[in-house]
Amino acid sequence: GQQVMQIPQYQHVQEGEDFTTYCNSSTTLSNIQWYKQRPGGHPVFLIQLVKSGEVKKQKRLTFQFGEAKKNSSLHITATQTTDVGTYFCAGRPVRSSGTYKYIFGTGTRLKVLA
Amino acid sequence: EPEVTQTPSHQVTQMGQEVILRCVPISNHLYFYWYRQILGQKVEFLVSFYNNEISEKSEIFDDQFSVERPDGSNFTLKIRSTKLEDSAMYFCATRREGGTGELFFGEGSRLTVL
Numbered sequence: 001g002q003q004v005m006q007i008p009q010y011q012h013v014q015e016g017e018d019f020t021t022y023c024n025s026s027t028t029l030s031n032i033q034w035y036k037q038r039p040g041g042h043p044v045f046l047i048q049l050v051k052s053g054e055v056k057k058q059k060r061l062t063f064q065f066g067e068a069k070k071n072s073s074l075h076i077t078a079t080q081t082t083d084v085g086t087y088f089c090a091g092r093p094v095r096s097s098g099t100y101k102y103i104f105g106t107g108t109r110l111k112v113l114a
Numbered sequence: 115e116p117e118v119t120q121t122p123s124h125q126v127t128q129m130g131q132e133v134i135l136r137c138v139p140i141s142n143h144l145y146f147y148w149y150r151q152i153l154g155q156k157v158e159f160l161v162s163f164y165n166n167e168i169s170e171k172s173e174i175f176d177d178q179f180s181v182e183r184p185d186g187s188n189f190t191l192k193i194r195s196t197k198l199e200d201s202a203m204y205f206c207a208t209r210r211e212g213g214t215g216e217l218f219f220g221e222g223s224r225l226t227v228l
Contacts, residue, residue, distance in 0.1 A: 001173070033215065035157075042205055042219040043157060088157060092215070101170045102217065104149070104157040 002027050004091050004105040012111045019076040021108035023089035030092045032065055032072045033102060038085040043104075046074075079112045086110070116140040118220035120206050126226045130195050135223045137189045137206030145209040146189045147217065148181065150174070150202040157205065163189065196227045 003026045013019050023032070031050040035043035047056055049065035049072060056063045062075045072089055086109045090102040119138045127133050139146055148160040161171040163181055180192045189208075193200055203224050207217040 031215065033217070035217075037157075042222050043207075043217070044219070045214075045216040048214045048216065090157075090217075101147075101159060101162050103159060106156045 002091075002093055002103055004089060004103050006087075006089060006105040006108050008108055009106065010109045010111075012113060013079050015081060015112050015114050016078050019079050019083070019110055021074050021087050021089075021110075023072045023074075023091075023105050025070045025091045025103075027070070028094045029069050030094050032069075032092070033090045034063060034072075034074055035088045035090060035104075036085050037088065037107075041085075043088060076110075079110070081112050081114055084110060084112050116218075118206055118208050118218050120204075120220035120223050122223055123221065124224045124226070126228065127196055129198060129227055133193045133196055133200075133225060135191045135193075135204050135206075135225070137191075137208075137220055138187060139189055139206070139208040140210070140218055143208035143210045143218070145169075145211075146181075146183070147207040147209075148191045149205045149207060149219075151205065151222075152202045160191075193225075196225070198227050201225055201227045 006023050033048045034046040037043045047063050052069050053067045054065045060077045064073045086107045088107045089105040092102050121136045146163040149157050151157045159172050161175045161181055162169045178194045183189050203222045205222045206220045209217050
């Protein structure tokens, strides 16, 4: 079955350092979304990328979608303690029906040390 | 801001018992999903539901699971005979027609099977 892997699994950074998580799908994706889950919370939508090679920015967050639409990355510049949580990518397989089934990645848990 | 609400927030049950988890979607959303997350692990797709029928389901969603929208508002997940490995956080998510494809997640229902 389709798999969506993320690396690293865990990342501890000092506040102010940058952070990147990488997402890789075993199959081509129609689009990809990113979610953040705070400890004890539920996933919260951050962004969706649709086009091959697309780059989007939200303040300190930069999202990229690979040219082959099989990988993506999230980069956070100058992390803050509020960035703590688990970041999931969620890919919609090309062959998925119109219900927009999203397969979540394995997640990267970020801890920020003050 | 509209939100997805789930009940109960936590349910403890004995192995073999039936469990029903309930979700009230955001009012103008048409696509409904159940995901589950075993503690500390990734968010796993169970089933998607549209137009009063299942659209897609995963291998996890076997004959022990069922979903329905009995009264046009609540969206329920039933587990007929719970197993120890069903212990997890179950998230309901909904999506509206068009838009960004963003999934709006509820707070989750934690199921503990003893």
